Amino acid sequence: MAEMKFDQALSRLEKLVEEMEEEEVPLEESLKKYEEGVRLAALCLDRLNRAEKKIEILKKPAGAEPETEPFAGPGEGD
């Protein structure tokens, strides 16, 4: 499950939750589903937050390859 794709993980999580919301699931099985659900949610969250959060500005004039430096100008989010 570690390398499951994001969309797959999210869809599986949704299905799981729906199953649990249906009436007649035996307790033991619900527990298993719950644990899996928690693991899937953690995976999805990790994927979403894995993206880069750097703010950079290109050095001009640009050469063949991009050269950047951190941007600390006006308008930082926090």
Added chain:
Amino acid sequence: MKEIRPVKEKVLTVSELTARIKKLLQARFFSIAVAGEVSNLRRPASGHIYFTLKDADSQIPAVCFREEARRLGVELKDGLEVTARGRITVYSPRGSYQLVVSEMEMRGAGSLQLALAKLKARLAAEGLFDPGRKKPLPPLPSRVGVVTSSSGAALRDILQVIGRRFGSIGVVINPVPVQGAAAAAEIVRAMEEFNRWKNVEVIIVGRGGGSAEDLQPFNEETVARAIAASEIPVISAVGHETDWTLADLAADLRAPTPSAAAELVIAEKRELLLRLERLERRLGLALNYLLGNLRGRVERALRSATLHDPRRLLWRSRQQLDELAGRLNRIPAVRIGFARQKLGDLNSRLRRRAATRLSFARQRAEALRLRLEAVNPEAVLGRGYSFTRRLSDGRIVTAASMLEIGETVRVRLKQGEFDSTVSRIFPAGGARRKKTEI
């Protein structure tokens, strides 16, 4: 036949004649405004600009000296229709006259709009703006490219939305001028750079609001083509709520402001995060409900009148249930799951409150700063305005009627002052210019 000769014939030398012509012309045409077409434009290294101002039947040589040329608000090109203000001078050695230009402005904004409309129609006919050409935005971009001025309000607005906050993504800024003659080429180059390196998955190109002239680069053919040709999806954000520039039409998506563009980019990610939060909550609730339900059923069965055997059976089930519930709560994942939900809830409420307060404070500070700037007298002087004081009582002159001929006034420029004597007065409603002898 007798010759008839005039009694007194005054024979002038060429110089005398020219001097008289010069005096006449220079006095008579000391301050005029002329409408015509620019042609034969020359810009030698001296910095002076030479051209010819013409109409259908006549033409006049013109010059704009370096000092005034620098301050000219118009980008001179052959074929431009202009109104030139200045005076006539006569150059005796060559027996020619010319218009010495001190100010210039464009004429026929209508003709410019016509040109734009034609360009728009031509590009549309090529299919550059077709909805079919527009690419969808990537769902989870990890980096967004921003083509705008590194010191402008647009960048600040975008970073406030994207920045380092919850739901953020990486930003690569490609700084360009967003107005003036060099802007279009730089914007085109920035688009090509991102497309060559492919280091971002979506591009925002734009600027804050401005006059039609300021926005001109975004109506250039080269820029529209570069945006349309981009393989990376482009969102245009040229800060003009209602009017669409050619860049807006060519882009894959158009946002009314730079902040709105940033919102579009992270919309998908925020949506997914919200969905995830909701799923986690439902997960916990479902389990809770299930446990509660089962417990309730067992207890109800116990309360009803039954035979011994079944009661014992039920009692054992109840014990099992308690046991299970105990085991359940010991499972770290379950405890963490519940704790996380609560934390997630609190977290988002806190974030929302902080974000609102922060942005509110920022807005207030910005509004105050703008108001302060607007009333800063230095800014006005810097644009070429001056103010004039009467030396008699030091009062600032705002009406010609406050002055008398022969009176001395002091004129304050951005740098320095000078005194001047009033030689002629033109009350309001008369001729535009007030002449002073310097």
